[in-house]
Amino acid sequence: MTVTFPDDRLAEHPAVGEWLAMSGRALPALETWRSAEPDSPVARMLWVLSRHHHLSDGVLRAELVRAHADAKAAGAVREQSLVHAAWLFTHQAHRRTAEHLVAHFAQYPADVLAATMLGAFDQCGSVDHRKRGEQLIEEQYRLAGPESWAWASCAAAARVEQGRIEDAWYLAEHALRVNPRSGPAAHARAHAEHHQGTGPGCTRFIDTWLDGDPQAIQRPHLQWHAALQDLASGDVEGARRRADAELREGDVGMRAAANWRLLLAGHTPARTTDTADLHRLMAEPGGWAEVFHTFQLALALAVAADTDALTTLARRAGADERSDYRDVLAPVAHALAHLSAGRPGPAVDLLSGLDHQIERIGGVRVEREIIQDTLARALIDAGDPDRAAALLHHRRTTRHHHTYEDQLLTQHPTTGTRAQRPLSRPHLARGERSPEGLADHGKSVSGVRAR
């Protein structure tokens, strides 16, 4: 199976294919490769890339220094460059990684061994870098040719972000025909289908695909996509079940993004993250590493209706030296604080003023869309259903299943203070069932039926 140019023996190692496919066998395969070939710079570099968040600073640096020295001793320029990129990438030096990758791909066109570091362009915090990354991916796909399922998968994902939804779907399908186990292709198809609102069609695809590799690296995230499709087609209990069964304790962002949608649409949330954990994240540097990280944290605080913490977060964001924090995150967080306090009017004012600036908050279209959802809910709660309907008109007319959007436009007290909400069921242990009758059929504490 071709992952790059036919004569690229290095990239033909089976572990590389597993890694690029994000398969359940990728991590053990890379572990085995590194052990079997301790002098291989690429084996060591990919091993580091596959688990760098779990490595201490000392181990990370020692491993990459060794890989770089081995590459240099062998006179292997490409490997030196790859390890250099990995050094920058794993140190979170996103702009420098992006700059290095541009030079690397100019020298080694369509080098799939560098592909998994392309996320650096998204993490730079600049819309221009993001667009440049998408352009670079398209260029590499053209150079690699249609037989490269890895580059086809990447290009499919890039096209979703460019709004080329149909193109993206067909390209993802093409990649899956070449390699049915390409996780990035399955992921890109899930993104395309989110915008198409395929509902049960998408959940069937994801469930079937995961049956073929239950340990796939992206499993929790694909299940998150499936939960959103459950919501799109009105299967609220299905969405909650997936969130509770599939998202891990540490998946704070995905859990918040699912639960805030459930609340916006008038439903009981799935299991939530403990408020103490959120406060801890807020106090740690990691909570403020990137604007998108802090945005996810704000969503989690909104789910918890923690107005005080949201206000604190918004003020700190407003004083941050990074303009995306000041100009975009601060008003979004203030809006969430207002909503959590039952004040939709100021939330409408704050969110309406952002318009296309929302792109600067990072993430991808699906992830940023939740801000539009929030504005729609705020407009409904503020008594302006016409503007809310206009805001979601495109989605309701282009997505086959759009029950979620319909519910966003329905009057019900949900996002406000705890006292106004449907009963929540926080902190259930994994596999624990909610009390009978609580989900979907329960009454809110203010006496209004939850959907």
Added chain:
Amino acid sequence: MTGSQKPAPLPGEEPMARGEAASGRAMDRERGVPDGLAAQELPMDLERAPHGNSGGSCALGSPCRVFWS
């Protein structure tokens, strides 16, 4: 940005001649011609910046990136 506009080059970016890649000249450099990539040493003074992906999973990062680990 419209489809016809090209983003400004990033620092260090050199436009690649399309024919160059197709002809394999870029790959040929790997086999002996000294270049900037070969001369680069690892920037040892670079400190690892904090990230929001702690605790063994993607706490706060965007798992929607094409490759996520």
